[in-house]
Amino acid sequence: MAASTRSIPSSSPSISRPSSKSPLRLGRRASSPPGSDSSNRPRRGLAITCTLTREPSAVVEMTGPAADVLRPDSFGRFGKFGGKYVPETLMHALSELESAFHSLAKDEAFQRELDGILKDYVGRESPLYFAERLTEHYRRPNGEGPHIYLKREDLNHTGAHKINNAVAQALLAKRLGKKRIIAETGAGQHGVATATVCARFGLECIIYMGAQDMERQALNVFRMRLLGAEVRAVHSGTATLKDATSEAIRDWVTNVETTHYILGSVAGPHPYPMMVREYHAVIGKETRKQALEKWGGKPDVLVACVGGGSNAMGLFHEFIADEDVRLIGVEAAGFGLDSGKHAATLTKGEVGVLHGAMSYLLQDDDGQIVEPHSISAGLDYPGVGPEHSFLKDIGRAEYYSITDEEALEAFKRLSRLEGIIPALETSHAIAYLEKLCPTLLDDTKVVLNCSGRGDKDVHTAIKYLKV
Amino acid sequence: MAYAAKAYSTVFLVNNSKGMAPTKGYEGHKSNVWGAGKVPSSCRGRYSMQAVTVDDRVVPEMEKIRPGKFGVYGGKYVPETLISCLSKLEAEFNLVLTDDQFQAELATALRDYVGRETPLYFAEQLTSFYRDENGDGPEIYLKREDLNHGGAHKMNNAIAQAMIAKRMGRQQVMAATGAGQHGVATAAACAKLSLDCTVFMGSADIEKQSHNVLLMKLFGAKLVSVGGGFKDASSQAIREWVGDLENSYYLTGTVVGPHPCPSMVREFQSVIGKEIRKQAMERWGRKPDVLVACIGSGSNALGMFHEFIGDNDVRLIGVEAAGFGLDSGKHAATLARGEVGVYHGSLSYLLQNSDGQILEPHSIGIGLEYPGVGPELSFLKDKGRAEFHTATDQEALKAYQRLCRLEGIIPAMEAAHALAYLDKLCPSLPNGTKVIVNCSGRGDKDASLFFNHMPAAS
Numbered sequence: 001m002a003a004s005t006r007s008i009p010s011s012s013p014s015i016s017r018p019s020s021k022s023p024l025r026l027g028r029r030a031s032s033p034p035g036s037d038s039s040n041r042p043r044r045g046l047a048i049t050c051t052l053t054r055e056p057s058a059v060v061e062m063t064g065p066a067a068d069v070l071r072p073d074s075f076g077r078f079g080k081f082g083g084k085y086v087p088e089t090l091m092h093a094l095s096e097l098e099s100a101f102h103s104l105a106k107d108e109a110f111q112r113e114l115d116g117i118l119k120d121y122v123g124r125e126s127p128l129y130f131a132e133r134l135t136e137h138y139r140r141p142n143g144e145g146p147h148i149y150l151k152r153e154d155l156n157h158t159g160a161h162k163i164n165n166a167v168a169q170a171l172l173a174k175r176l177g178k179k180r181i182i183a184e185t186g187a188g189q190h191g192v193a194t195a196t197v198c199a200r201f202g203l204e205c206i207i208y209m210g211a212q213d214m215e216r217q218a219l220n221v222f223r224m225r226l227l228g229a230e231v232r233a234v235h236s237g238t239a240t241l242k243d244a245t246s247e248a249i250r251d252w253v254t255n256v257e258t259t260h261y262i263l264g265s266v267a268g269p270h271p272y273p274m275m276v277r278e279y280h281a282v283i284g285k286e287t288r289k290q291a292l293e294k295w296g297g298k299p300d301v302l303v304a305c306v307g308g309g310s311n312a313m314g315l316f317h318e319f320i321a322d323e324d325v326r327l328i329g330v331e332a333a334g335f336g337l338d339s340g341k342h343a344a345t346l347t348k349g350e351v352g353v354l355h356g357a358m359s360y361l362l363q364d365d366d367g368q369i370v371e372p373h374s375i376s377a378g379l380d381y382p383g384v385g386p387e388h389s390f391l392k393d394i395g396r397a398e399y400y401s402i403t404d405e406e407a408l409e410a411f412k413r414l415s416r417l418e419g420i421i422p423a424l425e426t427s428h429a430i431a432y433l434e435k436l437c438p439t440l441l442d443d444t445k446v447v448l449n450c451s452g453r454g455d456k457d458v459h460t461a462i463k464y465l466k467v
Numbered sequence: 468m469a470y471a472a473k474a475y476s477t478v479f480l481v482n483n484s485k486g487m488a489p490t491k492g493y494e495g496h497k498s499n500v501w502g503a504g505k506v507p508s509s510c511r512g513r514y515s516m517q518a519v520t521v522d523d524r525v526v527p528e529m530e531k532i533r534p535g536k537f538g539v540y541g542g543k544y545v546p547e548t549l550i551s552c553l554s555k556l557e558a559e560f561n562l563v564l565t566d567d568q569f570q571a572e573l574a575t576a577l578r579d580y581v582g583r584e585t586p587l588y589f590a591e592q593l594t595s596f597y598r599d600e601n602g603d604g605p606e607i608y609l610k611r612e613d614l615n616h617g618g619a620h621k622m623n624n625a626i627a628q629a630m631i632a633k634r635m636g637r638q639q640v641m642a643a644t645g646a647g648q649h650g651v652a653t654a655a656a657c658a659k660l661s662l663d664c665t666v667f668m669g670s671a672d673i674e675k676q677s678h679n680v681l682l683m684k685l686f687g688a689k690l691v692s693v694g695g696g697f698k699d700a701s702s703q704a705i706r707e708w709v710g711d712l713e714n715s716y717y718l719t720g721t722v723v724g725p726h727p728c729p730s731m732v733r734e735f736q737s738v739i740g741k742e743i744r745k746q747a748m749e750r751w752g753r754k755p756d757v758l759v760a761c762i763g764s765g766s767n768a769l770g771m772f773h774e775f776i777g778d779n780d781v782r783l784i785g786v787e788a789a790g791f792g793l794d795s796g797k798h799a800a801t802l803a804r805g806e807v808g809v810y811h812g813s814l815s816y817l818l819q820n821s822d823g824q825i826l827e828p829h830s831i832g833i834g835l836e837y838p839g840v841g842p843e844l845s846f847l848k849d850k851g852r853a854e855f856h857t858a859t860d861q862e863a864l865k866a867y868q869r870l871c872r873l874e875g876i877i878p879a880m881e882a883a884h885a886l887a888y889l890d891k892l893c894p895s896l897p898n899g900t901k902v903i904v905n906c907s908g909r910g911d912k913d914a915s916l917f918f919n920h921m922p923a924a925s
Binding site for chain 2: 202226
């Protein structure tokens, strides 16, 4: 559901008219461009009302440590972000999902089954790898510099962190008796992870992917089909991730009784941001244990790339209450922040509602979604998880951005120095080390989430790099 | 010295200390360092072999008596110039086996860089698939070498040998590669250890394997195109190595080659079998019953089998590539259809015609397209300790798709050959037999190959 310019009905007096400076957008769908795929759209428009206000006093006060604030609260909000901006038809499914999630979290048999699959099928735990040559690369002439570790989510089955969440949600769907699974995908990694678990658990699988993304990630399309999934091309809008997400949501609205929607990131309506975060939190939990084993302490700085925000939340969540651990998210600056062609939602976005959640998003003055750009398909998303928006606002996490060019350089750098080819998404986090390391004290322990492997990106990168 | 048992009467050995490769009279091999084909009749009668009794731990015992010999197989069929470098390599290899610090560093690299230990995964859906009408059938497990960094078992050996090179102070690493898997693993390991890497590859292979070529370049390796195929590439690599012995190291990827190469590669791959023993004990309190692995040159198979060679109650099954069929002449089933001869410096089975010319192998699993096989496997075949079967291209393609659809794991097309053999194996096994298949690599690289051959599947 794209955000629109429709103003709020004046029958709700508690809602103030949005100013042009920082507009409040509701999830009423604007009319779609002609010729767009409409086979799964419900006939009527989707009306949403909400009682959010713009008065600062009504917003949760953001003072004090992040740990004190419920993340999320019972409405699914992280401060003012998050929520459930969805049509009525989905409300029941979301509540059902939330109850199932909470009861399974306490279900020992479920947890044991999930742990077994994460170990034997996914290949966890993933190593915490000391990147010796990268550390040396950042050593200053006086011999000082931080120590750089990579959390090797690239070694997971299917080659990215995505499978942690896919596996858990597939098990959950089975418990709910759902036989049909849908998912959206940008880079294809979440699509592959979903197709993988559906094959493993014998579920029907439909993946929505933007037609443009399908072209630049052909290998992943092959993989999904091999695994028995149906890949549906989405041609509407700009034929990328946000359009695929909208299409998936439309499908879910239509088929909610039989279908579970495995959302791939910490975006979307509650309970998804919380669920996906919990299923990826194993990354941070392992990191804490491994850091203790390796150097007897906690990491000092955590760095992760941010598209929707799932790998970052997976790493950060464990440490949010540890105020001495710095959390750094790196978004895509595409051709540059001033070019208008980027995906740096937290740096350049404004608050609005997209895909069922209130969060920062890239929108123009009319509240239309701005087409993002990044060389990496997985970061090419105009929104961001609501919890990231919250962490930014309270200053608990810092967010920066990296251009396509810097990411490509980092892609090559890690390949040459460590013999590890990172995903282009991950390369954004690696690129940020160039700016970060000179500012860090000697011996600072930096853990970077190597969220995926880059075999899928070699052909893209080679076009730009001179090897 | 008394001659060996009658079983060996058709094979004639070259005395190790001479180490001469019989190159005379073999067309097309004149420029080949290795020499190949049948041992010429002029060598007949001058050599002998010590008889070795066969008992439980056959191979390790033999290696103590005659390092590099597996019965008649193995050896060092190389020119004099190579003998001293091979001896130095052997000495270094023996040193690292007992060097605690090296072993600790290797263990860390295998854990944090490669991602070991790899899981022993219960393939529930595949097991159900093979159950009969009564619900009986074996239990099928996969050893997940596909989860290694680099996507195959190759890295186990590449990282260990690159560490040896570094330890020996050799800055320049040379490697030869056919399908490219070994080249990629070597290039990655060299990048990590800041060694210079030169990979020699046949020109035809470079064209076919453009993705692997890209990967090697990305890792910073220098790629040298050699006219011909893998054997020419490896000859060139050896030549360059000999030309710069002080500074360079030849990193072999297969269990073929002159001693100590087969033993070294097997040693570093044997981590697979060692983990299996431990995992099987944890899981079932006992050993596995059947081990199945695909065979190209044999490194993943030996890596899995070696640990269990002395356990006669563990069945060892190797599956080679039957290509278009064993009678088509287009296959790579060395142990099924080959004859004994010298290839790449060791005596083993190989695919050759009656003139001793090497036959061009074919398989849809490009890593299996090798006309030779490790000498240790030749020995296990002759002894009857391991069984060897084959799977055709079609059978491998079906097995490839089956694992994707049933378990959500895309196997390497090479590993798919091992999986294909389950069709024939499972109906014959008693209920509850524990079968482990070595899933030696992931098959993302084979996705487009699959769709080219089975377009109806997409």
